[in-house]
Amino acid sequence: MSEQPPMIRVEGLRKQFGDFLAVAGISFEVAQGEILGFLGPNGAGKSTTIRMLCGLLKPTAGRIHIDGVDVAADPDALRKRIGYMSQKFSLYQDLTVRENLRFYGGVYGLRGAALESRIGYALEMSGLTAHPETLVSALAGGWKQRLALGCAILHRPRILFLDEPTSGVDPLSRRRFWDLIHDLSTEGVTILVSTHHMDEAQYCNRIALIDRGSIVALDTPGQLKRRSLGGELVRIECASPDRAMQALAALAQVRDVAVFGNSLHALVDNAADAAAAIVERLRTRGIAAARVTQIDATLEDVFVRLVSANHGPAGTGA
Amino acid sequence: MRIRRVSAIALKELLQVWRDPRSLMLALLMPVMQMLLLGYGVNLDISHVPTCTYDEEGSQLSQALIARFQASRYFDLVAGLDSQRQIRHAMDGGLCKLVIVIPAGFSRQISEFHHASVQAIVDATDDNTATIATAYASAVVQGFSNEVQMRYEALRGGTVVAQPLAVQSRVWFNEDLDSRDFIIPGVVALVLALVGAQLTSLTIAREWERGTMELLLSTPVTPLEMMIGKLLPYFVIGLVDAGICLAFALLLFHVPFRGAFATLLLTTSLFLVVVLNIGYLLSVLIRNQLGASQIAMFVTIMPISLLSGYTFPIDQMPAAIRAVTYVIYARYFVTILKAVFLKGSGIGALWGPVSALILYDILVVWIAGRAFRKRIA
Known part of the structure; x- marks a missing residue:
């Protein structure tokens, strides 16, 4: 991945609406086939950024190159390469599933057998093969969402922009949707997806944490958690947690330890190294049946830590 | 420009109009209603003017004159009055718009001086009706007067000379002088402008309101493709509406049609393109269905009904206003329609x-x- 030029390259992107700075000069790159997640609260500037990347909004400053195309200079070349799914699932409610697909296919210049084959693919992908003549207004949220994705990829775009694609969709459908996203990325489609569901970040290759128009952090989900915590988290299940905590507090490998229900959570530099030392220390103190497992900090924890650092004491969030 | 993208947009738009009862009603029912309303409602012919008489004399001659008014389809005699005071009363109460006063001594004056006056009192709150009613009343009196004069000449043993000089007027193109024949072609223009601009004023605003525009903008569709694709279905609907209007004009209102259908089709198409684009422009600029359609209504009805010459003759307008009418695109179509319908004019x-x-x-x-x-x- 790293030898190829990045599929998306953004430098110093800014967007000002009057007095309001929606996007405060961000820079990032996305490699081909990568899934980059924009994670952040509503109003953080995720949608504004995506709209600028799609050529829908003119940036106040900054440069955007997508698949080698300078977006400002050649928006038409950009539009043939991208697929976009906006927050509202831009489907025509008064048209049927097939009519929507026909329309978007036509708008992307598809016709004849090529169009029919792509419509067949989109129907299958969205699980609507049996319901092509159903009016979209009659579909449940999860189906609408998958159909909107189907419409966005009819023309085989190399880059896909998904703005809050999972908002208002049930958990099972969200799961299924992320499977589709993953399949697309393995086919080489580059995907930039925004969400405010923290739990969805694990499906992304990398995450940009966005707050008040800035990228607070940009890394893989694992690295983000490690970095913000300053280590890894392990859970220690043992016979007498109170005594065990005292025993471990003095251990060099353990930076912090706390009782957590019937077990202990300890912050360590490296889970594998620390586990052996913990088991050994507990054994020497006569505390039996110790089991040490690495656990994930939630991204929500990470986000709160990073954002509060970004805001300072008076921070309110957007 | 890619035809494929234009056809995709046009087809989608047509499906949407077809499935939306409001748009469908606007497209097909509104022309029917407006043709009926404007066709029957706007009638500049003055007839059946409620008229009272005040016959101070009560002679055979004065009754003969009143009988003349009775026989005329322009006047409905509603009451005979007995005093000046009643005249005021009848006018104020709206009983009549015209009072014919035949003074005492009417017969004597005619026989002695060959000259007598009849007074017509007219309610001029509606000055157009008043003017026309007065003219009709004068005509009735004039006709009566000629007859009386000839009768006296005959009694005196003179030769019965017919009127020494008379105008034989022949009216061309609208022989019955039926104002409906004159108005209906103009109504067609008004209806097409109204419905056309209304329909297209919704088209772009609807996409904005429903959130579909954002995605459409991210596609390779060009502004020109958008415009053509969006307007094509409404152009077809506009032609259907023109057909409806034509059917009403010919079959219900019996307006003569002397021109060629090809001329009508061509000029109607030219007019529709203007109208549809105006609605489309409003939709692009306003992005809100209600706002765009109301402004579309405002910019079509008012200027067209007042300044296109469809009811109010442009020749009779003050010079400054006449100058303004040149900007009103509908005036050209109204001129064309009247000429094609009534004169049978060709493109040349x-x-x-x-x-x-x-x-x-x-x-x-x-x-x-x-x-x-x-x-x-």
């Missing part, structure tokens, strides 16, 4: 207004084709 005779419409077409297409911006803000 109509080159003036036709080229005005073509100029307008070029102008609006040029503006509307560029107005649509491929950005959210």
Whole structure:
């Protein structure tokens, strides 16, 4: 991945609406086939950024190159390469599933057998093969969402922009949707997806944490958690947690330890190294049946830590 | 420009109109209703003017004159009055719009001086009706007067000379002087302008309101493709509406049609292009269905009904207002329609207004084709 030029390259992107700075000069790159997640609260500037990347909004400053195309200079070349799914699932409610697909296919210049084959693919992908003549207004949220994705990829775009694609969709459908996203990325489609569901970040290759128009952090989900915590988290299940905590507090490998229900959570530099030392220390103190497992900090924890650092004491969030 | 993208948009738009009861009603029912309303409602012919008489004399002669009024279809005699005071009362109460006063001594004056006066008192709150009613009343009196004069000449043993000089007027193109024949072709223009601009004023605003525009903007559709694709279905609907209007004009209102259908089709198409683009432009600029359709209503009804010459003759307007009518695109179509319907004029005779419409077409297409911006803000 790293030898190829990045599929998306953004430098110093800014967007000002009057007095309001929606996007405060961000820079990032996305490699081909990568899934980059924009994670952040509503109003953080995720949608504004995506709209600028799609050529829908003119940036106040900054440069955007997508698949080698300078977006400002050649928006038409950009539009043939991208697929976009906006927050509202831009489907025509008064048209049927097939009519929507026909329309978007036509708008992307598809016709004849090529169009029919792509419509067949989109129907299958969205699980609507049996319901092509159903009016979209009659579909449940999860189906609408998958159909909107189907419409966005009819023309085989190399880059896909998904703005809050999972908002208002049930958990099972969200799961299924992320499977589709993953399949697309393995086919080489580059995907930039925004969400405010923290739990969805694990499906992304990398995450940009966005707050008040800035990228607070940009890394893989694992690295983000490690970095913000300053280590890894392990859970220690043992016979007498109170005594065990005292025993471990003095251990060099353990930076912090706390009782957590019937077990202990300890912050360590490296889970594998620390586990052996913990088991050994507990054994020497006569505390039996110790089991040490690495656990994930939630991204929500990470986000709160990073954002509060970004805001300072008076921070309110957007 | 890619035909494929235009056809995709046009087909989608047609499906949406077809499935939306409101749009469908606007497209098909509104022309029917307006033709009926304007066709029957707007009638400039003055007839059955409620009229009272005040016969101070009560002679055979005065009754003969009143009988003349009775026989005329322009006047309905509602009451005979007995005093001056009653005249005021009848007028104020709205009983009548015209009072014919025959003074005492009417017969004597005629027999002695060959001259007598009859007074017509007219309610001029509606000055147009008043003017026309007065003219009709004078005509009735004049006719009576001639007859009386001839009768006296005959009694005196003179030769019965017919009126020494008389105008034999022949009316061309609208022989019955039926104002409906004159108005209906103009109504067609008004209806097409109204319905056309209304329909297209919704088209872009609807996409914005429903959130589908954002995605459309991210596609390779160009502004020109958007305009053509969006307007094509409404052009077809406009032609269907023109057919409806024509059917009403010919079959219900019996307006004569002396021209060629090809001329009508061509000029109607030219007019529709202007109208549809104006609605489209409003939709692009306003992005809100209600606002756009109301402004579309405002910019069509008022100027067209007042300044297109469809009811109020442009020749009789003050020079300043007459100058304004040249901007009203509908005036050219109204001129064309009246000429095609009543005179049977061909394109050759109509080159003036036709080229005005073509100029307008070029102008609006040029503006509307560029107005649509491929950005959210």
